[in-house]
Structure formats: C-alpha cells, structure tokens
Amino acid sequence: MEHVSGFSLPNSGHNRDAEASKMGMWLFLFTEILLFGGLFIVYMVYRSLNPEAFLMASFELNVWMGTTNTVVLLVSSMTIAMSITAIQKGNRKLSIQLMVLTLVAAVIFMVVKYFEWSAKIEHGLFPGQAVYDNLPPGESLFFFLYFFMTGLHVFHIIIGSVVIGFAIHRTAKGRTTKEKYTLTENAGLLWHLVDLIWIYLFPLFYLIH
C-alpha cells in the first residue's frame, strides 16, 4: 500500500506471509472435507435405509478399475510430496519433473474414469436413462450418489491439476524458489485432500459387501 505519510505499520496485510497462506489453505481444505462430509452423511443414511439395494447395486461397479485408480492416486500423492522436498532442497528441475508426473497420474485417473463411466452409461445406468428409471428403489439412489460423488471428485481432480499447472509455471519462471515455495506446498495439500477423499469413496462404493 502507499505510505503517503511516511509511516508504515510493521504487521501489514500486504507483507508476504507464507504462514498465513498455509493457514488459509488448511481452512479451505476444512470446508472441502465438510462439503464431502454432507454427502457421506446422505450416503450413510440411505445405505442404512436400503441395505439390500445398495449391496446389489455395488456389484455393478468394476473393482479392478477402482483399484487401479486408487493406486494411481496414491502414487501421485507421493510424487507431489517428493516435489515439495525437491524444491526445499533447491532442485527446481526435479521439482518440476515430479509435478509433471503427478499430472500424468491425474490424466491416467481420468482416462480410467472415462471408461468406467461410459460402461455404466452404455448399460443405461445414468440418471434419466431408461434402465436407471426402472431400477428398484434404493438402487437408483446408489447410482445417483455414485455419479454425483465421483463426479464432484473428478471436478476436484481438475481443479487440483490446474493449481499444480500454476505451480509448475511459477517454478519454471523461477518465481518459486528454495525460500518461497508456498504455492507448491499448497498445491500439494490440495492434492492430498483429493486423494484422501478418494480413499473414502473407493471402499464405500466398490468394496463394502
């Protein structure tokens, strides 16, 4: 800010404050967890109201594809964490490479998801399709929640990827350095959250029998 009077406060909101940025990110992640938390509550309530139907419907899901995606996301969480360590040690090139690897993992995840969803849609299981409309009570709820929750998760994968893209750009430009790497760190935090949510989605939809 302009200090016309020649006086300036020591604790300015316009100072660079990595601690504050990180705190802001944590708070934001907190709201994200609550957002999905609302959905988990709905899932739990409906599962307990329709246990049979949820069980039957869950057999339709492809456990292999789910497992693949789980592994892919776990690996990507590792690469992003390593990329932060790399930049802390001042190795910009390695940091960028690891972030690119994370993005590759994101793409693999999306491709697998694409095949998974298309298979369901071919079977007419998307809300509004013929088969879906004639599902027994409860099963349609399962598929609605399946598409809604994994869809919202995919949306977060996209957002996370964009943020990582920014972090790569900043590092390439040399604006992220050994001393200031808050953006990379925050991108990592966001990515871990995306991963964490999947870790809950996967057993809820694919595994519980």
Add this chain to the structure above:
Amino acid sequence: MTSKAMSLSYLQGKNGIFSWIFSLDHKRIALLYLYSILTFFITGATLGVLMRLELLNPGKDLMEAQTYNQVFTMHGVIMIFLFIIPSIPAIFGNFFLPIMLGTDDVSFPRLNLLSWWIYIIGAIMALSTLLWGDGPADTGWTFYAPYSVKTGTNVTMSVLAAFVLGFATILTGLNFIVTIHRLRTPGMTFLKMPLFAWALYATSWIQLLATPIIGITLLMITAERVFGVGLFDPSIGGDPILYQHLFWIYSHPAVYIMALPAFGIISEILPTFANRTIFGYKAIAFSSLAIAFVGYFVWGHHMFTAGMSGTARIIFSVMTFLVAIPTSVKVFNWVATLYKGSINVQPPLLYALAFIFQFMIGGLTGVVLGALAADIHLHDTHFVVGHFHYVMFGGTGFALFGALHYWYPKMWGRMYNKLVANIAFVFLFIGFNMLYFPMLVLGLMGMPRRYYDYLPEFHVPNMISTYGSWILATGLLLMFGNLIAGAWRKREPIGRNYWKTGITLEWQTLSPPPVSNFDRMPVLPKNGPYDYDNKPEIEE
C-alpha cells in the same frame, strides 16, 4: 503536523469507478458491500411492505395467492442471503477489523475483492429469476423437498445463487480468521482484542463450518431438478426429512452468523457511551464461542412436527434451552456495563438499547418455540414470523443501524444531523414493534404463516401490523435520507475521536482513515482494550 497534512484518506487518491470495483483496500471493499447490501435491503423491505399491504384486509387486495408465494420467497431469499448473512461482517468487519487490530488490511486482500464479486454474481443470479420462465421460486426461502423439486418456478437458479453466495461468505470468514491470527498489532494478545473482533472470530468459524453443508445440500437439489430424479423421494428409497436435517444443520448455525456480529457491535457501542469499561469482557468473549458451539446441536427444533423420535425431540429441545444461557450472560453483562456509567445518550446508544429490548423478545419467544408442547401449536404460525423478525431485524438489523450511526464520522469524516437521527429512531422503534408484536399475538390465535388470506377474526391485529409497517417505512426513509444528506452538510471538525470516549484503535487514527489506516503507531491501553482508567492520550 506535517504527517497529518500529507496523509491522503482512503476516499481521496485514485478515483473513478474502476478504482473502486477493483480496489484491494479493505475500506473501499467495505463500502462496496455497504452500498450493495443496503440496496438489497431496501428492495427486500419494499417486498415486505407489499406483503403487509396484501394482509391489510382479509381476502385478495393486491396480489394473487401464487404471487404472494413468490413475493415471500423472494423477500426471504433477499433478506437472508443478500442482506443479513453478509451484512455486519462484510461491511463493518471489513472496514474495522484490520483497524481495530492495528494493521493495514486483511491477510488476503485479493480474496477479499473476489468475495465481493462473487457476492454480486450471486445477487444477479438470485434477482434474475424475476425476469424469465415462470418467475421466482415459490417454495419459501427454505426450498423444502419434495415441493422444490416439483414446482415449475425458477428454483434451480435461486438455489444455485444461494450456493454461489455461500462462497462469498466462506472467503470472508477464512480471511478474517487468518487476519486475526496473523496481523494483530504487537502486544495485542487474543484477550486484548476488542469484542467486535472476538464476535467476528466466532462468526467466521461458523461460516466455515456450516456453509459447506448447505452448499452441498443445495447442489443436490439442483442435481435432482436437472436430472429429474428424486434424491429425496420416498418412492425410490429416499427421505424428504433428510433434506430438512441437512438444511437446518446449516441454517440454524447461520442464525448465529447473523446474531454474533451484532453482539460485537453492541459490545463496542455500550462502553463508548457509558464511558466505562465493559462488564465481563471474558464472559462476553467466551459466551460467543459457547453459542457457536452449542448452536450446532439444536437444528432439530425446526422439525418438531416433521417426524422425529420422541428422544431426539427432547434432546433438541433441551439443547435449545441451553443456548439461552450464554445469550443471557451477554445481556446481563451489557446491562451491568451501563450501571453506574456516565451515560451519554446519542443515536448509536438508542439503537443499542433498542437492540437489547427487541433481541430479548426475539430470544424469549425462541425459548417458547423450543418448548415441545408449545411448538406443536405455534409451528408455522405468525408467531414464528414475529419471532424471527424480532431476532433478525429488531436485533441484527437495529445493531447494523447503530453501527452506521456509530462509525459514520469515522468512515466519512462527516456527521449526520443528530436531531433527525433521533426522530428517525423513534419512528423505527415504534413502527417495528407495531409491525411485529401483533404477529406474535396472531400466531397465538392460530393464524398460519405463508398465506395471502386469513379468517375475519384476525383482522384487527393485521391492520395494526400493516399500519406499523408504514411507520417503519417512514423511519427507514428518514434514517437513510439523513445519512445520505450528511454528504452535503457543512463539514464540522470531526477529529480522531468524535465521541471523545471511543477507546478501540480506530479512534486513534484520522477520520476518514488514511489509505494505510494509521499515520502513526497505535497505542494500546494498558490493561485490555476497554481499560478506561489508562486510556491513552491521543493528540489530534
């Protein structure tokens, strides 16, 4: 002297519309919020007065039943999502939190500006429902399923608007929490923060913890409508009551998003005009946190008649009674602050006193509604309408008016006409109570809410109520007119501490404050923020 002559106020310097709508200065953003929020308040109030006009006589006077449904929904949506939830934090929190903490801005100035833009986009979305299709939603502001999924009106857009507006709230809350943690001036510990900052801190946490739940609930309603499936439809295994639970898990805590900042304002106004320290600083600070906490476990009191187990109802009822305890702790502390103070009766104090009076009626009628047996009779009657207007309008609304009159000289370096302000207050106070007290009576007599018509035996209280709405509207016009006219009044010397007895840090800087808030280092009173015995001497 030289430094004073050189300090440009935040209102000077760059000008033109873009220097405002893209400003990163928390004070300019606060004014952006002020003007937009008050515009929506006036819009909403106009709708309210129109509804009262319809209810002047039994039968149809002015509008069709369906129009009435849309009007009360629009009125509710505007008043809740566009007016009362953002109001005090976005306006006065933005303006004064950094100054009270002795810093020059919030932690994330860019997010702050973004939040205003999101707010405006949400507002445009909400108001756009007037223009196309079957018109604005007719569900009531609560959007209860299954009706909200079935109606042909523009529910989807209203719901999405509320979702978007939630983001603005979250960003403001997040910003304030980080600001309070990171930017307090050296020497200001948490327990030396002004109570307004404490109130904002508790509010911000609720904003963060509750808003995502309504966000996701509203998204579900949207998805239901877009894909034409019933997530809350019992015929496919869903449960409409679940929607109500999710809705109120947010919307009850949201009541404290509306009320806590108002408590903060009152805790600032009273010491200044009693010229003595606040009574029970810690009790007031911590009772905010207690209210925020207990407030999470009472949402079921909105659903006593909707189908819940007896045990659940008793628990929710008891928890609701518990909220009354920290709330009355505050009221007793405020009254004790006035005791033996040297009271200086000024417009802001009048509003604060009206707040205490009206908020108590609102709170005590809330306890009545929290009692199971009474609620079965009173649920969905005009008693509820009276109750929440007493809390939100008589409480928070009046606190907001009080804050406007309290900080006006600081924000603009000008003054309004005090005599007119007092007259406007009398109109507002009488008008308000005449408008809403009869509603409590009508509710006890059994008049339901959300109907454009009523039985002839309810006529007299309805007439009184509508006359009250005219007196209130006159008061609003007088008040706003007077505040606006202040811009053209001859300048009188305002000085740093216009009321002479202000003690928090904003009274140590120039009026209006310079761009970077302070022209010299602010000085903290020795023992806490309201230490009138060691009030720092401030040179002009």
